[in-house]
Amino acid sequence: MEFFIIFAFLLTSFQQASNFIMNIDQNKANHTYTNRTAGNEAGSAASPLHHPEVIIIGGSYSGMQAAMTLGRALRRVLIIDADRPCNRFAPHAHNLLGGDGISPALLREEAKKQIAAYPSIHFVDDQVTAVFKAQELFTIHTHSGQQYTSEYLVLATGLKDDLPDIPGIWECWGKSVIHCPYCHGYEFKGARTAVLASGDSDLHMISLLKQWTGQLQVFMPPPFNFSAPALAFLQAQNIGLTMGHITALHHQNGALQSITLQNDSGTSRNIPLDVLYVSPPVHQALDLRDTLGYQLTASGHIQVDEGRRTTVPGLYAVGDNSCRFRSLSQAIASGMAAGAMINFDFIQSLRPLPDIH
Numbered sequence: 001m002e003f004f005i006i007f008a009f010l011l012t013s014f015q016q017a018s019n020f021i022m023n024i025d026q027n028k029a030n031h032t033y034t035n036r037t038a039g040n041e042a043g044s045a046a047s048p049l050h051h052p053e054v055i056i057i058g059g060s061y062s063g064m065q066a067a068m069t070l071g072r073a074l075r076r077v078l079i080i081d082a083d084r085p086c087n088r089f090a091p092h093a094h095n096l097l098g099g100d101g102i103s104p105a106l107l108r109e110e111a112k113k114q115i116a117a118y119p120s121i122h123f124v125d126d127q128v129t130a131v132f133k134a135q136e137l138f139t140i141h142t143h144s145g146q147q148y149t150s151e152y153l154v155l156a157t158g159l160k161d162d163l164p165d166i167p168g169i170w171e172c173w174g175k176s177v178i179h180c181p182y183c184h185g186y187e188f189k190g191a192r193t194a195v196l197a198s199g200d201s202d203l204h205m206i207s208l209l210k211q212w213t214g215q216l217q218v219f220m221p222p223p224f225n226f227s228a229p230a231l232a233f234l235q236a237q238n239i240g241l242t243m244g245h246i247t248a249l250h251h252q253n254g255a256l257q258s259i260t261l262q263n264d265s266g267t268s269r270n271i272p273l274d275v276l277y278v279s280p281p282v283h284q285a286l287d288l289r290d291t292l293g294y295q296l297t298a299s300g301h302i303q304v305d306e307g308r309r310t311t312v313p314g315l316y317a318v319g320d321n322s323c324r325f326r327s328l329s330q331a332i333a334s335g336m337a338a339g340a341m342i343n344f345d346f347i348q349s350l351r352p353l354p355d356i357h
């Protein structure tokens, strides 16, 4: 219901809202920007760039989409980005309508060009090192020694993958060592496929992969960690399970050819393979709970409501850091939702809507 009200409001009174925002801009003349383009560096400490209306930490898919929505609502936005998106290892991105098979780097480059067309959006390359909140104002400190303040802050910072320590794994990550069949499974349909499993939590992935290939096997490093029902499932599905440590991945430019598997007694053997699925532990790329005090969910994601609001007023989270379904389309969708919601919350904070219920 909240969403309907927001979008109805945005659609029916966009012109009114624009005029209103313009008035706010005039009242805050000391914060008005000169025209800049994406990639410009911050100016002096007194520069208005240091106090935009909204700061977005993370300038990848979710962050840039939030910025575009806000920029199109004439909001003054600063994106601070360290240029380390999680999918930078993958040469191609899939399952993105209109961009299936595109290079992730090209996709970001194109997005960056598009947001550069909005004069109220600014992009700086820097790494945020600390954030504090006092009197409804966020203060952001960066690696290069800059300091920025805003009333609204968006965390678009993503997740980091803790891959197992196996020689060759990073070279194959996003190419032939993958985490998601919906992203890259089609390219390996019918291929020699394995899952590196640690226990029952991998059963979901294993059961899915039967859809993509008949050549499926499971490797599990000791100790044996499947429950009896899980083992029965593997047997019923005729999926081979081999205990052992993968000690090396052999590949050509990231294209997996085989793995070395070592059993408990130290004997190694080479197993030909085209693709290995892993579900590595992930953690928040930037954890600001100590200073900002927002909550995480049981799955380790930032807790947000439908409008991407965290438990801290003025603080929003978008993309992987707060989405269970890790994908480009989800990241982009959440960025759009946050952008619209922040614009609404901003307007509402200055001129509350009448209660129509």
Ligand SMILES: Cc1cc2nc3c(=O)[nH]c(=O)nc-3n(C[C@H](O)[C@H](O)[C@H](O)COP(=O)(O)OP(=O)(O)OC[C@H]3O[C@@H](n4cnc5c(N)ncnc54)[C@H](O)[C@@H]3O)c2cc1C
Binding pocket: 057, 058, 059, 060, 061, 062, 063, 080, 081, 082, 083, 084, 085, 086, 087, 088, 089, 090, 092, 093, 094, 095, 096, 126, 127, 128, 129, 156, 157, 158, 159, 161, 173, 174, 183, 184, 285, 286, 318, 319, 320, 321, 326, 327, 328, 329, 331
């Ligand atoms: C290997 C791999 C392949 C994938 N392939 C696909 C695919 O084919 N299709 C698909 O739909 N999904 C795919 N995904 C998932 C998809 O990439 C993510 O869902 C998406 O990138 C999430 O976008 P995001 O903006 O939330 O985070 P990210 O894209 O991870 O970006 C986070 C940004 O925040 C910045 N940042 C973090 N901390 C700071 C800081 N302290 N200061 C400044 N900046 C900071 C980072 O530098 C980075 O630029 C893949 C994921 C991986 C890991």
